[in-house]
Amino acid sequence: MNWQATTLAAGDNVATVLQPIAAGETVAVWTAAGVIAITALEPVALCHKIALADLAAGTAVIKYGQCIGQTTAPVRQGGWVHVHNLRSRRAQAAGGAT
Amino acid sequence: MTGPAFDGFRRPDGTVGVRNHVLILSVTGLTGPTARRIGRAVPGARVVTTPYGSGLVGDDAALQRRALTAFGAHPNVGAVLVIGASPPLVDEVVASIALTAKPVEALILDDCDHDALTLTERGTRIAARMMREASRARRVPVPLAELFLGMECGRSDPSSGLVANPLVGAVVDALIDAGGRAVFGETIEWLGAEHLLTARAANPEVARAIEAAVLRRERTAIDAGLDLLGNNPGPTNIAAGLTTIEEKSLGAIAKGGRSPIRGVVGIAEPLPGPGLYLMDAPAYAPESVGGLVASGAQLVLFTTGVGNSFVSGLAPTIKISGNPVATRRLREQLDFDASDVFARRASLADAAARLQALVLEVASGTLTWGEILDEGEDVVSRLGPAL
Structure with a gap:
């Protein structure tokens, strides 16, 4: 395998890592447009997500070419995208959407 | 047969099973433990029970009846022993399963002097006979x-x-x-x-x-x-x-x-x-x-x-x-x-x-x-x- 992470569709701004990633590691990411290199800013566990670009707070996170929620804090390229900085846009109690 | 196929059990109503289970089906909560006891006495028999009974109403009651009946009528089931606490529900479930023309028998706690051990003994004999009969079935090729x-x-x-x-x-x-x-x-x-x-x-x-x-x-x-x-x-x-x-x-x-x-x-x-x-x-x-x-x-x-x-x-x-x-x-x-x-x-x-x-x-x-x-x-x- 010559990449350690993969996107699932064109337009994805996160990739799924196919092996545990250490902080500082260079991660080869498969995208429809070719393999790109990202430097991991922090450890990313198997199957978790890594940001492919700087994402401001409130940015739609795209995986499968679809919105899976939005960032709740700025995430830098190479950052770990998980429940601490990504929230659903659905099934929120009234006024609860952030 | 051309194309992908498998070997299944062709049922009397034309449906196909991929297994040939004998099912002990308890349709009331009171008879669940007896169903499990019969299941242990006849290894290989499958057991389906419900903890619920006459308190269910409306859509909930209809769903319980539909699903329990469907487990009995399921094509993977070759024969069914239905047990329950009292006649009306048992009779209805049995009548529905009987439409598949598969062997189905019923036992009711009321008819066993309210004695779970009597129900167990009679049920075990019926399930054992069903098991022997079911083992006579053979698979036939069927299309995907x-x-x-x-x-x-x-x-x-x-x-x-x-x-x-x-x-x-x-x-x-x-x-x-x-x-x-x-x-x-x-x-x-x-x-x-x-x-x-x-x-x-x-x-x-x-x-x-x-x-x-x-x-x-x-x-x-x-x-x-x-x-x-x-x-x-x-x-x-x-x-x-x-x-x-x-x-x-x-x-x-x-x-x-x-x-x-x-x-x-x-x-x-x-x-x-x-x-x-x-x-x-x-x-x-x-x-x-x-x-x-x-x-x-x-x-x-x-x-x-x-x-x-x-x-x-x-x-x-x-x-x-x-x-x-x-x-x-x-x-x-x-x-x-x-x-x-x-x-x-x-x-x-x-x-x-x-x-x-x-x-x-x-x-x-x-x-x-x-x-x-x-x-x-x-x-x-x-x-x-x-x-």
Whole structure:
């Protein structure tokens, strides 16, 4: 395998890592447009997500070419995208959407 | 026979079973322990029970009756002993199962002097005779089109959406193209992906039914004051890398492949015809699988990320994972190892061909780990308060 992470569709701004990633590691990411290199800013566990670009707070996170929620804090390229900085846009109690 | 085929049990009503179970079916809560006792006395017999009874009302009562009857009428069941506390319900269930023309007998606690031991003794004799008679049945070749698959995912992780669910979707697409039928449920896991499902709806009415079903579940969560995070995705999903219900749903719907969606059925309702259907039903695996099997699915394709041991007792349940850690650890739980696709050592198309071969093999009698280890249970959802 010559990449350690993969996107699932064109337009994805996160990739799924196919092996545990250490902080500082260079991660080869498969995208429809070719393999790109990202430097991991922090450890990313198997199957978790890594940001492919700087994402401001409130940015739609795209995986499968679809919105899976939005960032709740700025995430830098190479950052770990998980429940601490990504929230659903659905099934929120009234006024609860952030 | 040309094209893919398997060896199944042709029933008197023309349906095809992939197993030939003798079923001890307790339709009231009072007789459940007796059903299990008879099951232990006749090894190999399957047991389905319910903890509920006469307090159920309305749709809830109708669902219990429909599902319990469906387990008895299921094509994987060759003969049924129905037991219950009192006559009316037992008589109705027996009359419905008898329409399949399979052997069905009934025992009622009222007729056994209210003595569970008398019921056990009489039931054991009947079940033993049924077991001997059932063993006379032989499999015959049947085409793939006779297969009805239920699809389920449980304890998913991101590998489910990446590998295991698309793999199942490919097998389902081939089945639908061949004229077979398939169904998946877990309505809350359409949330965030419903626009992709409605785009495949066979007509606008089906699209509206899909949207309405998702909104009802979302409303249920909101009205309960739930933030779905921590419930669905649950803690195990989150630890494994899933974040939001949208992410989980987009992976989950891949197990339904790409075929048109013919309709939305209720829990345990039979499909109106061949093709791919959705079931508006709870997502928790025992309730979900119970509904799929009650609707007539002969075999369940159950994807998992980190592992999930739950299977149906009546429908062989093939466990599939692409997670490289889970497939190494859970050798006696996972029937199909798709970690080579995850690691890009195998293509999805090659793995789908292998999975279809395993489906036909299991449909023809090869045992799943869940069957060997007797992990199976078949349960019915509850809908509301009881009297």
